[in-house]
Amino acid sequence: MAxxxxxxxxxxxxxxxxxxxxxxxxxxxxxDFEQAKDILRKQGQKIADKRSENTTAEGLVLASVSEDGTTxxxxxxxxxxxxxxxxxxxxxxxxxxxxxxVKSNAATKEDLLAATQEDGRSLQEHITDLMGKIGxxxxxxxxxxxxxxxxxxYIHSDxxxxxxxxxxxxxxxxxAGVGRDVAMQIVAMKPVAVDKDGxxxxxxxxxxxxxxxxxxxxxxxxxxxxxxxxxxLNKFYKENTLLNQEFVKDSSVTIAQLLxxxxxxxxxxxxxxxxxxx
Numbered sequence: 028m029a030x031x032x033x034x035x036x037x038x039x040x041x042x043x044x045x046x047x048x049x050x051x052x053x054x055x056x057x058x059d060f061e062q063a064k065d066i067l068r069k070q071g072q073k074i075a076d077k078r079s080e081n082t083t084a085e086g087l088v089l090a091s092v093s094e095d096g097t098t099x100x101x102x103x104x105x106x107x108x109x110x111x112x113x114x115x116x117x118x119x120x121x122x123x124x125x126x127x128x129v130k131s132n133a134a135t136k137e138d139l140l141a142a143t144q145e146d147g148r149s150l151q152e153h154i155t156d157l158m159g160k161i162g163x164x165x166x167x168x169x170x171x172x173x174x175x176x177x178x179x180x181y182i183h184s185d186x187x188x189x190x191x192x193x194x195x196x197x198x199x200x201x202x203a204g205v206g207r208d209v210a211m212q213i214v215a216m217k218p219v220a221v222d223k224d225g226x227x228x229x230x231x232x233x234x235x236x237x238x239x240x241x242x243x244x245x246x247x248x249x250x251x252x253x254x255x256x257x258x259x260l261n262k263f264y265k266e267n268t269l270l271n272q273e274f275v276k277d278s279s280v281t282i283a284q285l286l287x288x289x290x291x292x293x294x295x296x297x298x299x300x301x302x303x304x305x
Contacts, residue, residue: 030054042067042156068152070159081164084304085112088169088189089125090180096202099178099191100128102139103169103301111161112186120157124150124167136170171299179206181214187304188214193297198290205289209282211275213300218269221295226268234263269295 030053038049042064049063052070056062086105092098104121106112124139127150133139140151150167158165175193179202182189190210194202212218220226238256247255265271270283277285286293 030058034058038063042160048160067159068156081107083107083164083166083168085109085187086168086303087112087118087121087186088182088301088303089121090182090189090191091125091129092178092180092191093129096177097174099173099180100125101169101171101173101180101189101191101299101301102128102167103187103189103303104165105168105303106161106165107163111163111165114161116157116160117165120153120165123153128170128172132172133170134172136167139170140167168303169301171301173297173299175296177202177206179203179210181207181210183214188300188302190214190301191299192295194286195294195296196290196292198293200290202289202293205286205293208274208276208285209269209295210298212272212282213269213298215275216269216272217300218272218298219267220269221297222268222270223264226264231260234260269298 030050034053035046035049038053038060039046041060042049048067048070052063052066053060055066083105085108086103088101088103090102091100102121102125104117104124106117111117123144127133127142127144128139131139131142133142140149140154142150144150144153154165154167171191173191173193175195177194177197179192179194180190181192190213192206192210192213194206194209219230235256238259239252241259242252242255243249270281270286272282274280274282274285280288283294286295
């Protein structure tokens, strides 16, 4: 049957796919719109399969914190190229992902991708459809959720890095400002843990061995190596654990001191940092 421009425009409005793709799908489906939509979805899956190993180093990170400030969500939706990250449909999909995270309260990335949307399809199906339309790999590369007495969030200016921070002992004060400062610190300084107790044993052992090897290379006596290595480990804690780091905006105080000055006893219990392409 003849496929009219009106038919093509109708399918395009229904799916968001390109004009030529819509025309080909309708032609293959002999004008059956439902079958044509299935063809377009299969096209998206083919692209997903073909480009599954491609690197996704661009995209958007979005955060959402509940009105009462106790729960935060963080979603990183990635693509292959910077221009795609700026496309309205990609931005809309990223917003759909974070909205779905909030609505479904998904526990894992897999749960988020399986979450049913208003049209009855999963988030993953929406992602696959957009891959068919745009022609490159799109993926939720990170999803984090945090619940605490208070949760603060920060999205970096490049929209490719984001942080959630869990605070306790806030004393009822407004923690928006200090929470944002601490989150910015995490983006900039990439701490490995909240404090030394959160550093995994493998990292501790590695740092001790590195310290010993450095001291040995400097000609230090074997009997002194353990003590020297412990000193270097303490320096590692100071530079790489959040509460012990110097505040990037004021090196005269640590993050622990900054929080305590804001409200006596305030501290960080956890944080989540996600980044696309870094």
